[in-house]
Amino acid sequence: xxxxxxxxAARSWLAxxxxxxxxxxxxxxxxxxxxxxxxxxxxDAGYSGITWPREWGGQGLTQxxxxxxxxxxxxxxxxxxxxxxxxxxxxxxxxxxxxDEQRRRYIRPLLRGEEIWxxxxxxxxxxxxxxxxxxxAVPTDGGWVVDGQKVWTSVAHHADLGLLLARTDVxxxxxxxxxxxxxxMHAPGVTVRxxxxxxxxxxxxxxxxxxxxxxxxxxxxxxxxxxxxxxxxLLHERLSISSGVGMGGQKDxxxxxxxxxxxxxxxxxxxxxxxxxxxxxxxxxxxxLALFNQRLAQETKAGIFPGARGSAAKLLLAELxxxxxxxxxxxxxxxxxxxxxxxxxxxxxGGSAGARLANAIAMAPGMxxxxxxxEIMRNIVGERVLNLPPEPRTDKNVPFKxxxxxxxxxxxxxxxx
Amino acid sequence: xxxxxxxxxRELREAVRGFLAAASPLSAVRTAMDSEAxxxxxxxxxxxxxxxxTGLIVPEEYGGAGAGYAxxxxxxxxxxxxxxxxxxxxxxxxxxxxxxxRTPDKELLSGIAEGRLNAVYVPASGVGVDAAGGDGRAxxxxxxxxxxxxMDADVxxxxxxxxxxxxxxxxxxxxxxxxxxxxxxxxxxxxxxxDGAPGRVISEGDENGLARTRDLLAVAVAAEQLGVLRAAxxxxxxxSKVRVAFNRLIGSYQGVKHKLADMHCKLxxxxxxxxxxxxxxxxAPGELPAAAALxxxxxxxxxxxxxxxxxLLHGGIxxxxxxxxxxxxxxxxxxxxxxxxxxxxxxxxxxxxxx
Numbered sequence: 041x042x043x044x045x046x047x048x049a050a051r052s053w054l055a056x057x058x059x060x061x062x063x064x065x066x067x068x069x070x071x072x073x074x075x076x077x078x079x080x081x082x083x084d085a086g087y088s089g090i091t092w093p094r095e096w097g098g099q100g101l102t103q104x105x106x107x108x109x110x111x112x113x114x115x116x117x118x119x120x121x122x123x124x125x126x127x128x129x130x131x132x133x134x135x136x137x138x139x140d141e142q143r144r145r146y147i148r149p150l151l152r153g154e155e156i157w158x159x160x161x162x163x164x165x166x167x168x169x170x171x172x173x174x175x176x177a178v179p180t181d182g183g184w185v186v187d188g189q190k191v192w193t194s195v196a197h198h199a200d201l202g203l204l205l206a207r208t209d210v211x212x213x214x215x216x217x218x219x220x221x222x223x224x225m226h227a228p229g230v231t232v233r234x235x236x237x238x239x240x241x242x243x244x245x246x247x248x249x250x251x252x253x254x255x256x257x258x259x260x261x262x263x264x265x266x267x268x269x270x271x272x273x274l275l276h277e278r279l280s281i282s283s284g285v286g287m288g289g290q291k292d293x294x295x296x297x298x299x300x301x302x303x304x305x306x307x308x309x310x311x312x313x314x315x316x317x318x319x320x321x322x323x324x325x326x327x328x329l330a331l332f333n334q335r336l337a338q339e340t341k342a343g344i345f346p347g348a349r350g351s352a353a354k355l356l357l358a359e360l361x362x363x364x365x366x367x368x369x370x371x372x373x374x375x376x377x378x379x380x381x382x383x384x385x386x387x388x389x390g391g392s393a394g395a396r397l398a399n400a401i402a403m404a405p406g407m408x409x410x411x412x413x414x415e416i417m418r419n420i421v422g423e424r425v426l427n428l429p430p431e432p433r434t435d436k437n438v439p440f441k442x443x444x445x446x447x448x449x450x451x452x453x454x455x456x457x
Numbered sequence: 458x459x460x461x462x463x464x465x466x467r468e469l470r471e472a473v474r475g476f477l478a479a480a481s482p483l484s485a486v487r488t489a490m491d492s493e494a495x496x497x498x499x500x501x502x503x504x505x506x507x508x509x510x511t512g513l514i515v516p517e518e519y520g521g522a523g524a525g526y527a528x529x530x531x532x533x534x535x536x537x538x539x540x541x542x543x544x545x546x547x548x549x550x551x552x553x554x555x556x557x558x559r560t561p562d563k564e565l566l567s568g569i570a571e572g573r574l575n576a577v578y579v580p581a582s583g584v585g586v587d588a589a590g591g592d593g594r595a596x597x598x599x600x601x602x603x604x605x606x607x608m609d610a611d612v613x614x615x616x617x618x619x620x621x622x623x624x625x626x627x628x629x630x631x632x633x634x635x636x637x638x639x640x641x642x643x644x645x646x647x648x649x650x651x652d653g654a655p656g657r658v659i660s661e662g663d664e665n666g667l668a669r670t671r672d673l674l675a676v677a678v679a680a681e682q683l684g685v686l687r688a689a690x691x692x693x694x695x696x697s698k699v700r701v702a703f704n705r706l707i708g709s710y711q712g713v714k715h716k717l718a719d720m721h722c723k724l725x726x727x728x729x730x731x732x733x734x735x736x737x738x739x740x741a742p743g744e745l746p747a748a749a750a751l752x753x754x755x756x757x758x759x760x761x762x763x764x765x766x767x768x769l770l771h772g773g774i775x776x777x778x779x780x781x782x783x784x785x786x787x788x789x790x791x792x793x794x795x796x797x798x799x800x801x802x803x804x805x806x807x808x809x810x811x812x
Binding site: 301305309310316317319320323324327328329331332334335338339342344349352353355356415417418419421422423425426427428429430431432 | 458459460461694697698705706708709710711713714715717718719721722725726727728729730732733751754755803806807810811812
């Protein structure tokens with residue numbers, strides 16, 4: 041099938057099968073059941089895991105087909121949100137680093153939406169500095185016992201499985217004592233608590249592990265090699281965020297250029313020259329990033345791996361998200377901050393124009409924090425793309441057990457007391 | 458849409474980059490800019506002759522290479538990065554105007570392609586046509602206050618007030634040229650007065666050709682700006698890996714590193730836009746006007762901001778005449794306003810988007 045044919049087939053499949061509903065982030069249980077049904081159909085039609093290896097359940101096609109489908113899907117709102125962590129991060133990590141047995145067991149159910157995945161890296165004391173994490177995994181008969189706490193875990197309240205990063209050795213420096221595991225989220229000792237974000241809704245969770253048993257075959261990569269595994273996952277994460285895996289695209293975004301054009305530049309154009317110029321600015325920024333993402337995709341297809349440059353795309357997306365929500369609410373004026381009915385920052389999903397704008401401005405900081413803060417992205421671009429010298433580090437060659445943690449008193453010079 | 462260079466385009470880039478590094482390093486640029494001509498004619502002859510770059514977009518039937526705008530963008534990025542003095546951009550602009558004319562002029566195009574004719578384009582000059590005979594002759598009257606590389610011209614290709622394209626010999630009676638003092642010492646400008654100057658009409662009232670020429674010129678300048686941006690960023694990235702302050706390389710400070718990361722983000726987007734705009738010039742004429750306006754809006758600002766921040770991050774040395782940072786800064790500003798005040802590009806983009 042040539043690409044145009046593929047694209048046409050994808051479009052007609054989407055027109056027939058895409059649900060006619062608006063996705064508002066994390067769905068409830070009924071929404072999850074409907075999303076799972078949709079995912080099976082998507083998989084059976086050959087549109088889930090388009091570029092993933094055939095032998096593990098993917099379609100074994102190229103980036104060209106993947107891009108073609110994604111381009112068509114932009115015009116629809118697909119209920120793939122709960123699968124986005126699995127599709128964008130956990131699955132690609134297992135394809136890269138898993139054992140054949142793990143790939144056989146997990147990839148196909150992931151692509152069919154039978155099992156929902158979450159990613160368990162961040163902790164209350166380990167955000168930007170995720171290698172400082174303290175959740176412990178201790179060897180036991182036939183496996184490991186895990187104790188600790190994770191946070192900012194999207195879709196964990198629906199998840200069947202999680203990709204966990206835990207400390208298996210405290211006597212070596214922090215990056216060397218980590219191991220990656222696959223954990224059963226239904227196992228005894230796992231507690232998931234929804235965490236309300238600033239939009240008032242629970243898009244993520246905190247997770248408590250209390251003596252949770254993990255079988256030995258669930259180690260991903262090698263014991264003690266968890267940091268390099270995590271770097272692989274995080275590369276996939278930044279690429280999937282910037283390219284919008286599992287996201288509805290800009291079609292449904294009340295702050296995106298097209299929505300603002302429709303609202304403020306009617307048939308006669310914008311009457312206010314300032315508004316007109318602000319719309320130009322938004323167009324330029326949106327287009328610049330879209331073209332950069334397309335160029336990265338074309339390079340990937342040509343065999344040039346974007347690597348850390350995905351962090352540049354993610355940083356730009358975060359800045360664009362903040363800019364456009366800021367602009368959209370400022371253009372709207374008072375109605376963006378007070379409106380009849382629910383929604384916006386109140387914890388409910390609301391449909392009024394004001395509620396949607398309030399939701400956009402309340403959610404905007406999330407993009408600049410989740411998946412690595414803007415400051416971390418700038419460090420990555422600086423050190424791994426431009427090869428600038430790293431900050432002097434005081435934590436690289438010290439056993440983990442001797443490192444300070446947040447809340448300890450300072451020696452006064454910023455270094456370990 | 459093609460946003461990634463082909464193997465042949467990468468080879469072209471390496472060839473031009475290698476030539477310019479050997480023949481026109483910044484030390485040679487400084488010698489040239491202080492010289493009477495403002496550029497090194499020997500380098501320019503080799504650029505035209507050995508590399509055939511003046512004929513790059515000239516059709517093969519007129520002795521050129523018949524290449525596209527994707528290739529031209531690759532070359533202009535390199536001449537921009539090298540701050541190459543001389544009339545390359547001006548002659549390229551003339552070649553663009555001539556290839557877009559309804560009836561291409563064989564004599565001028567082959568002269569440009571062979572590198573024996575420095576044709577200089579005088580866009581939207583407001584110069585009037587006094588009398589146009591039916592014999593293809595015209596008499597021009599008026600002033601073009603700022604002509605890029607006007608003093609280097611062997612022939613001036615004037616876009617007149619009524620949309621004709623007229624070739625005028627600068628030595629002809631009634632033509633007066635006066636060199637201007639320029640902020641950017643690597644590129645000269647001249648004021649040119651036509652007081653009943655005789656010219657040869659190349660085309661008349663060809664609005665479509667002129668509009669397309671304007672867009673293509675916007676893409677060409679954007680490609681040069683991409684090169685200036687990249688070179689300015691490369692310079693400060695290299696410096697931040699050797700300059701020490703407070704017992705540390707300055708590139709290790711987040712105050713410097715984060716700024717450089719933001720500058721790199723601008724470079725990535727700038728390159729994507731230039732590749733896209735060049736692709737529309739070659740393959741998607743309907744998208745060219747908006748792409749050209751987008752390229753000028755984005756590149757003009759990004760190039761100047763990066764050149765400015767590159768200079769600033771160098772510290773006091775960047776403010777000195779002997780350091781090269783100011784050359785990039787000045788070229789970036791000159792390029793940003795080369796095709797008119799930046800607001801005109803923003804207004805044009807708004808018009809095209811029907812905002």
